[in-house]
Amino acid sequence: MPNPPDTEPPPRRQGRRSRAAFEAYAMLAPSILGFAVFLIAPIVIVVVLSFYDWNLLSDPEFIGLENYRELAGDERALKSIGNTFYYVLLNIPAQTVLALLLALALNSKIKARNTFRVLYVLPWMAMPVALGVIWRWVFDPQYGALNRFLDLFGVDGAAWLTDSSWAMPVIASVNVWQYTGYTMLFFLAGLQAIPAQLYEAADVDGASPLYRFFAITLPLLRPAMLFVLITSVIGSFQVFDTIHVMTAGGPAGSTATLNYQIYLESFTQRNAGYASMLAVVLFAIIALITLAQAALFRKRTTYDFS
Amino acid sequence: MKKIPLYLVLIMGALVSVGPYLLTLNAAFKSKQEILTSEPWALPANPIFSNFGEVWSRYDFATFVVNSVIVAVAVTIGQLVFSTLAAYAFARLDFPGRDQLFWAYIATLMVPQIVTLVPTFIIVRELGLVDTHVGLIMPFVFGFLMPYGVFLVRQYFKTIPSSIEDAARIDGAGTFTILWRVMIPMAKPILGTLAIISFVNTWNNLLWPLIITHSESTRVITRGIAQMQSQFNQEYHLILAASTMALLPLVAVFLVFQRHIVRSIALSGMK
Numbered sequence: 001m002p003n004p005p006d007t008e009p010p011p012r013r014q015g016r017r018s019r020a021a022f023e024a025y026a027m028l029a030p031s032i033l034g035f036a037v038f039l040i041a042p043i044v045i046v047v048v049l050s051f052y053d054w055n056l057l058s059d060p061e062f063i064g065l066e067n068y069r070e071l072a073g074d075e076r077a078l079k080s081i082g083n084t085f086y087y088v089l090l091n092i093p094a095q096t097v098l099a100l101l102l103a104l105a106l107n108s109k110i111k112a113r114n115t116f117r118v119l120y121v122l123p124w125m126a127m128p129v130a131l132g133v134i135w136r137w138v139f140d141p142q143y144g145a146l147n148r149f150l151d152l153f154g155v156d157g158a159a160w161l162t163d164s165s166w167a168m169p170v171i172a173s174v175n176v177w178q179y180t181g182y183t184m185l186f187f188l189a190g191l192q193a194i195p196a197q198l199y200e201a202a203d204v205d206g207a208s209p210l211y212r213f214f215a216i217t218l219p220l221l222r223p224a225m226l227f228v229l230i231t232s233v234i235g236s237f238q239v240f241d242t243i244h245v246m247t248a249g250g251p252a253g254s255t256a257t258l259n260y261q262i263y264l265e266s267f268t269q270r271n272a273g274y275a276s277m278l279a280v281v282l283f284a285i286i287a288l289i290t291l292a293q294a295a296l297f298r299k300r301t302t303y304d305f306s
Numbered sequence: 307m308k309k310i311p312l313y314l315v316l317i318m319g320a321l322v323s324v325g326p327y328l329l330t331l332n333a334a335f336k337s338k339q340e341i342l343t344s345e346p347w348a349l350p351a352n353p354i355f356s357n358f359g360e361v362w363s364r365y366d367f368a369t370f371v372v373n374s375v376i377v378a379v380a381v382t383i384g385q386l387v388f389s390t391l392a393a394y395a396f397a398r399l400d401f402p403g404r405d406q407l408f409w410a411y412i413a414t415l416m417v418p419q420i421v422t423l424v425p426t427f428i429i430v431r432e433l434g435l436v437d438t439h440v441g442l443i444m445p446f447v448f449g450f451l452m453p454y455g456v457f458l459v460r461q462y463f464k465t466i467p468s469s470i471e472d473a474a475r476i477d478g479a480g481t482f483t484i485l486w487r488v489m490i491p492m493a494k495p496i497l498g499t500l501a502i503i504s505f506v507n508t509w510n511n512l513l514w515p516l517i518i519t520h521s522e523s524t525r526v527i528t529r530g531i532a533q534m535q536s537q538f539n540q541e542y543h544l545i546l547a548a549s550t551m552a553l554l555p556l557v558a559v560f561l562v563f564q565r566h567i568v569r570s571i572a573l574s575g576m577k
Contacts, residue, residue: 020399020400020401020481021399021400021401021402023395023399023481024395024399024400024401024404025395025401027391027392027394027395027399027481028391028392028395028396028407030388030391030392030448031388031389031391031392031448031452031456032392032407033448034388034444034447034448034449034452035410035411035414035448035452035453037429037448038422038426038429038444038445038448038449038450038452039414039417039422039448039449039452039453040410040414041425041429042421042422042425042426042429042449043414043417043421043422043425045424045425045428045429046421046422046424046425049424049425056424056428102319105312105315105316106316108312110309110312110313110316114565116316116320117568118560118561118564118568119320119323119324120319120320120323121560121564121567121568121571122323122324122327122557122560123323123326124571125506125510125556125557125560125567126327126510126553126556126557127509127510127527127528127531127552127553127556128510128512129510129512129528129531129532129535129552130531130548130549130552130553131326131549132535133531133535133545133546133548133549134326134329134330134546134549135326136535137330137333137542137545137546138326138329138346140542143341143342143346143542144346145325145329145346145347148345148346149347177322177323177326181323182571185568185571185572185575186571186572186575188572189572189575224575227575228575234416234418237418238418238419238420240420240512240513241510241512241513241528244512244516244532245531245532245535259418259420262420262421262423263420263423263513266423266424267517272424275424276424276425279420279421279422279423279424280421282418282420282421283416283417283418283421286416286418287416290416
């Protein structure tokens with residue numbers, strides 16, 4: 001708010017400031033209260049619980065760093081961390097590259113642009129549980145559309161979801177299917193913000209399309225790229241619904257991501273303390289990756305939070 | 307003419323994009339036997355409606371729908387009201403600790419739902435709200451989605467020139483009048499975006515209802531579908547009919563408001 005003119009007497013000025021502060025806190029009160037109870041308190045509690053042994057019912061028992069020590073020898077949990085990275089690596093490059101190519105295609109002069117855009121974004125808002133059910137059917141080795149389709153060409157399709165080497169790529173492909181169109185919208189907005197003169201100038205200089213892409217398009221898409229990568233990586237670490245209905249973490253734990261493992265430990269094994277330790281680990285991984293991404297992009301992208 | 311390959315690729319991609327919907331809709335009208343014997347892309351020989359009826363009679367599907375609507379609408383309204391109030395304070399008012407508090411909000415955007423899940427469950431249990439609608443709603447309004455809503459609206463408020471507000475203030479308008487008469491009307495696009503994001507996220511969420519509800523009377527659609535899936539693994543005619551009903555409302559809303567929704571999504575990516 002603007003400073004009051006200097007002619008105003010100090011007491012009045014003081015009064016206006018404290019009144020503004022009072023109004024601000026009044027407006028923020030519900031939000032801050034909720035923030036404290038449903039975000040700050042849970043974050044503090046999860047860290048504290050990670051030093052306890054607790055089955056959600058009896059009295060928690062303090063065991064210090066025991067949960068963290070146990071992790072080193074817990075093959076299932078370590079595997080779930082590996083699964084998570086595998087999933088992110090299957091998911092993010094495919095989704096980002098496809099979305100970028102799609103955005104470039106839909107940014108060119110083609111007919112029915114809006115129709116294509118709508119059709120590609122359609123999967124985004126679909127209920128992931130229902131999608132999981134549908135895709136599970138599509139990938140059904142006997143009755144599913146995919147293997148029936150492959151049959152037409154004499155190809156024997158795999159038992160996708162019960163084959164431990166196929167299950168994770170299948171889950172990742174469902175995610176790519178769901179979010180490519182959505183991600184494309186951010187690239188499309190980024191592309192449309194690039195001034196046309198830049199391309200005209202490049203044309204005058206006789207630049208090739210490939211050169212234009214790497215010299216103009218890609219650098220100017222940095223803010224969109226940073227946003228897309230940060231949000232989709234954070235999102236990838238949280239995949240739950242499709243795994244829950246398509247494989248429930250199987251076969252042989254091959255699709256149990258860390259996120260899913262935390263759910264199993266918390267609510268089926270009832271190891272709340274151990275699960276909290278895993279949650280702290282998950283958060284540390286996400287925070288590190290997000291900061292690393294932000295640092296990598298920092299050189300030319302400034303996010304204006306002011 | 308040289309664009310033909312591009313069109314072919316785009317059309318194939320679009321088919322992959324909507325194919326699963328069409329296959330599901332198609333299967334929902336087939337009998338149990340026909341789903342197993344016919345090709346998934348073949349049209350039903352004799353379209354039947356009994357699958358839908360069976361879902362409604364074997365489950366209290368109406369209750370699931372009502373619960374999902376109650377929860378999603380309540381969360382959306384809560385988000386709009388509390389995020390707007392907080393966003394205005396962060397964007398325009400001057401008070402001690404403002405920037406630090408805002409950064410704390412931003413930092414929690416990185417915290418996945420699963421990380422705070424056990425503590426949130428404990429807190430809701432302590433409040434005596436397990437298996438209640440309020441218990442379903444509150445953590446969404448104040449926890450899972452809230453910082454994002456505040457961030458989104460605050461960034462938008464920042465782009466509105468403060469000279470407009472100053473003019474209203476000179477005319478004697480108070481803070482709440484300015485918010486209600488000046489800021490909110492100007493921020494309609496972003497509030498629409500927030501409403502869509504809140505509704506879709508809550509409507510589609512499985513994890514929280516899975517943990518906090520157990521009786522039929524509080525069951526939402528997502529939990530109902532997950533339960534059907536585990537009970538009738540291979541009874542595709544039932545679970546596909548249920549999935550069709552779960553997907554159709556949002557697909558319909560999307561197709562009707564597609565222009566606005568597509569713009570909304572792009573808007574949520576601005577800074």
